Amino acid sequence: MATTDFATQPVPQVLAHEVHKERQKARWIDWVTTTDHKKIGILYIVFTFGFFLVGGIEALLIRLQLATPNNNFLTPEHYNELFTLHGTTMIFLFVVPIMAGFANYFLPLMLGARDMAFPRLNALSFWLLAFGGIVFYASLLWQPPEAGWFSYTPLSNEMFTPSGGQDAWIFLIHITGISSLVGAVNFYATIVNMRAPGMGWGRLPLFAWTILIYALLLILALPVIAGAVTMLLTDRHFGTHFFDPTEGGSPILWQHLFWFFGHPEVYIMILPGFGIISEILPVFARKPIFGYKAIAASTAVIAFLAALVWAHHMFAVPVPTVVLGFFMLSSFLIAVPTGVKIFNWIATLWRGSIVTASPLYFAVGFISIFVIGGITGIFLAVFPVDWQLTDTYFVVAHFHYVLMGGAVFTIFAGLYYWYPKMTGRLCNETLAKVSFWWMFVGFNMTFLVQHAAGLSGMPRRIYQYPGDAGWTLYNQISTVGSFVLGVGILISLVNFIRSYKNGAIAGPDPWKGNTLEWFTTSPPPVNNFDEVPRVRSVEPMKDIRRQVERQSGIEHETATTPHANA
Amino acid sequence: MGRIRAALRPETASIRRRAVAALLLATIGSLVFASGAFADFLTPESGGSPNADQIDSLYKIVLYIAIVVFIVVEGALFYSIWRFRAKKGAVAAQIHGNTRLEISWTVGAALILVALAAVTFSKLSSIQDPPNSGKDGLQLADGVLTASTDMPKPPNGKSLTICVTGRQYIWRYTYGAECQRNAFGLVYSYEEMVVPANTTVVLDIQATDVIHSWWIPKLGGKFDAVPGYRNYTWFKAPKAGETYRGQCAELCGRNHADMTARVRVVTPQAYEAWVDQQRSDIADADREVQQLREQLTRDGDLN
Numbered sequence: 001m002a003t004t005d006f007a008t009q010p011v012p013q014v015l016a017h018e019v020h021k022e023r024q025k026a027r028w029i030d031w032v033t034t035t036d037h038k039k040i041g042i043l044y045i046v047f048t049f050g051f052f053l054v055g056g057i058e059a060l061l062i063r064l065q066l067a068t069p070n071n072n073f074l075t076p077e078h079y080n081e082l083f084t085l086h087g088t089t090m091i092f093l094f095v096v097p098i099m100a101g102f103a104n105y106f107l108p109l110m111l112g113a114r115d116m117a118f119p120r121l122n123a124l125s126f127w128l129l130a131f132g133g134i135v136f137y138a139s140l141l142w143q144p145p146e147a148g149w150f151s152y153t154p155l156s157n158e159m160f161t162p163s164g165g166q167d168a169w170i171f172l173i174h175i176t177g178i179s180s181l182v183g184a185v186n187f188y189a190t191i192v193n194m195r196a197p198g199m200g201w202g203r204l205p206l207f208a209w210t211i212l213i214y215a216l217l218l219i220l221a222l223p224v225i226a227g228a229v230t231m232l233l234t235d236r237h238f239g240t241h242f243f244d245p246t247e248g249g250s251p252i253l254w255q256h257l258f259w260f261f262g263h264p265e266v267y268i269m270i271l272p273g274f275g276i277i278s279e280i281l282p283v284f285a286r287k288p289i290f291g292y293k294a295i296a297a298s299t300a301v302i303a304f305l306a307a308l309v310w311a312h313h314m315f316a317v318p319v320p321t322v323v324l325g326f327f328m329l330s331s332f333l334i335a336v337p338t339g340v341k342i343f344n345w346i347a348t349l350w351r352g353s354i355v356t357a358s359p360l361y362f363a364v365g366f367i368s369i370f371v372i373g374g375i376t377g378i379f380l381a382v383f384p385v386d387w388q389l390t391d392t393y394f395v396v397a398h399f400h401y402v403l404m405g406g407a408v409f410t411i412f413a414g415l416y417y418w419y420p421k422m423t424g425r426l427c428n429e430t431l432a433k434v435s436f437w438w439m440f441v442g443f444n445m446t447f448l449v450q451h452a453a454g455l456s457g458m459p460r461r462i463y464q465y466p467g468d469a470g471w472t473l474y475n476q477i478s479t480v481g482s483f484v485l486g487v488g489i490l491i492s493l494v495n496f497i498r499s500y501k502n503g504a505i506a507g508p509d510p511w512k513g514n515t516l517e518w519f520t521t522s523p524p525p526v527n528n529f530d531e532v533p534r535v536r537s538v539e540p541m542k543d544i545r546r547q548v549e550r551q552s553g554i555e556h557e558t559a560t561t562p563h564a565n566a
Numbered sequence: 567m568g569r570i571r572a573a574l575r576p577e578t579a580s581i582r583r584r585a586v587a588a589l590l591l592a593t594i595g596s597l598v599f600a601s602g603a604f605a606d607f608l609t610p611e612s613g614g615s616p617n618a619d620q621i622d623s624l625y626k627i628v629l630y631i632a633i634v635v636f637i638v639v640e641g642a643l644f645y646s647i648w649r650f651r652a653k654k655g656a657v658a659a660q661i662h663g664n665t666r667l668e669i670s671w672t673v674g675a676a677l678i679l680v681a682l683a684a685v686t687f688s689k690l691s692s693i694q695d696p697p698n699s700g701k702d703g704l705q706l707a708d709g710v711l712t713a714s715t716d717m718p719k720p721p722n723g724k725s726l727t728i729c730v731t732g733r734q735y736i737w738r739y740t741y742g743a744e745c746q747r748n749a750f751g752l753v754y755s756y757e758e759m760v761v762p763a764n765t766t767v768v769l770d771i772q773a774t775d776v777i778h779s780w781w782i783p784k785l786g787g788k789f790d791a792v793p794g795y796r797n798y799t800w801f802k803a804p805k806a807g808e809t810y811r812g813q814c815a816e817l818c819g820r821n822h823a824d825m826t827a828r829v830r831v832v833t834p835q836a837y838e839a840w841v842d843q844q845r846s847d848i849a850d851a852d853r854e855v856q857q858l859r860e861q862l863t864r865d866g867d868l869n
Contacts, residue, residue, distance in 0.1 A: 076820040076821060076822075076823065077820050080817070080819075080820060080822075146820070147817070148817050152776075152777055152816070152817070154775065154776045154777070154793060155776040155777065155817065155818065155819060160734075160775065160776055160819065245792075245793040245794025245795075246793075246794075250794065251777060251792055251793060251794065252792060252795065285650070285658060286652070286658040287658040287659065287660065287661065288660060288661065288662050289662075290661060290662070290663050290664075291662075291663040291664075291667075291668055292662070292663065293663070294663065294668045316779060316787070316788045316789055316790045316815075316816075317790045317792055317795070317797070318716075318789075318790070318792060318795045318796065318797040318798075320716075321690075321694065325687070328683070328686065329683060332679040332682065332683060333679075335675065335679060336672060336675045336676050336679070339671065339672075339675040340668070340671065340672055340675070342639060343671045344663075344668075346639070346642050346643050346646060347661075347664075347667070349643070349646040349647060349650060350642075350646045350650065351650055351658065351659040351661065352646075352650050352658045352659070353650065353652045353653070353656045353657060353658040354646075354647060354650050354651050354652055355652050356647075356651060356652070364643065364647055367643055368640055368643055368644070371636065371639050371640060371643075372636070375632045375635060375636055376632075378628060378632065378679075378682070379625065379628050379629075379632070382624065382625075382628055382682065382686050383686075384620075384621050384624055384686065384689070384690065384693045384694075384787065385610075385621060385624055385625045385628060386787075387621065387786070387787020387788050387789070388610040388611070388618075388621050388625070388783065388786075388787050388788070389610065390788055390815075391779060391781075391788060391815040391816055392815065452607035452608070455606075455607060455608065455609060455610050455611070456606065456607060456611065456783075457611050457781075457783035457812070459781070459813060459814070459815040460817075461817045461822060462813070462822060462823035463822075463823050464823050464824075465823070
């Protein structure tokens, strides 16, 4: 590095520069054929956000149907199709792949790499996802699936669900599964092999840690679901009887296989979100992350335990008490590393100098929501209590607190945090905060009362309820809340679209970030960095800024003082 | 401890004192409120059977702990957001962590969960194991043979067995322990189950097509009816004259929402009368069907 360059530059000198070359291809061909991790990342994020909106509309239709007792707005058939589509879309076409989108864009940048380990495999994994999603939604033109997102057998067998929609669902699981598997191998290879000089495991950004664990969990869990849906496919069409009790098969086998995948899937969805939060909090608290090692280690512990808790989804099926006890205790255990993360995040804010920008709003909103989801998880882990709560709206409320809180709020935090890097422009902060409050209030309005509906006996997945059951008020509050939530999301969508053209120019490092993606221009050039700096801590950008200050003699406003180092 | 306090010390002691006081007050206040008038929207349904009541009280223990954890964690979160907001001249403390603190909150969280597990296991038998029927319950014969060793039995072995069979989209109840081997000739009913008060009723839950889930909220938890498997639960309803409602709790197809169930509790005498009436009604209906069949066969409409 030419040290004299820094003398006139109070902010870090950006070493990467745009590689100019004549555009040979039409713009759309460029997007379709790209192997650039950043473009693939954008494709992932835009495509999956589209599915988020579709899944959201499905949710609003469900809420409209439940707004009044004995409503006939939807037929039972359409109602079942809608909740199946909603669940499947949000999980397989939104949360899991948008995390892959963030990882695609930011992992190489954070690691100081020029691309992913296998750029063409990377393009393959996006296009598999795209085709999987499109074919799945093509079933709308015929008959969508209607056996729920976990498609319990025998209901999903051909005898009870003859429509091709169920096969479209199987196809989706297969194709998005291969997509995620290919992506996971790619992330793993990238993290293991392509870190900047000096970036040992103890200096790996926490987001990269969570993506590493996310990749391992995907590699562990996806083959199991791939096997299970293949068995379901052969049961449906080729005369096997894996899940058919009349021919010696077992419906409970499906549940074991599904949830052996399904519970790690929950952590696949939220661990990258934890990573995003672990990046955002120290930046906006102007303080190092509290307990880096504890947070990284708890991620690994969560992943290990995630493979041991699957049967807590099955407390009401005939299983021996010793099994119930084991899965209660393992589910309790997983609360410990999760709690450790939350305590460390709060300790990161403690005695900080907190800059209340939009990413921080969503990050803190996430923690406050996720705490509730975690606590209600303990209720459900106590299996005798679960006998009352399972398959009711209490569970619906619980997993929306976990997944809306743990995934959607972190995704919005990540979108607001990284939008300037991806587009080169800042979002409108006022709109962002207005959107946050609509989302936060709407979310809690929608789902808090659902706990009460479940406790007073309302099962999930019923398309109608009688007026005398005492559930009407809860459902009305919930429906109004869902539209408030929808407005909040729309405000953010408008913000993202408007800021793309009109936002203030962000510059390379608008937030005073800690990690290497802020070292390059916004948006970064094709090759990311001309020169990758040597990494000397978990916050390389702080080191670079400090070096700039030392060499230039210009004190930066956010200069860190060597103070109270405990 | 000194290091912990140094690491997390707010600027002045008075703020800390006030915060602790506010936190304590909020905790105590909500506990008093909670135990005083526990509105039903905060707890599961109960009141129809001892196992439902025990689940309810176990739930309340979890709820008390949860409220404290909730207030402490959310309190710490919002306090730190409010207290450590960026101000002019404020400098963030450059703390990287504290091993003792990490160990203490890990152990603390684990201890709470150990306590919860202990409470759960201590309450388990009152939820899983049926008691004897009351003195004024239905008088039952001794030692009825059961089809399975998993089946819960009251200490004296006397219980009324009812087989519950789920199918799209109706519940069928077959009365008497013989239902587990051969339901032929036994009294049965659909949708509404009639049971004698203060009598231990053991349910043998099965399904013939897809998975259903048996659930009457006031009579205890859910038990899935899985084709090819048997699942068991029990209840003991104390009062005659009550009717408890519930419905299938596992998605079983398009009319899942309409698969309702009722349990009507009557006196043992009324129960025996009902069984006799039902038996003769079923016999009458069978006879009428038989006559109709003969009639149709004679007329050549049925062959």
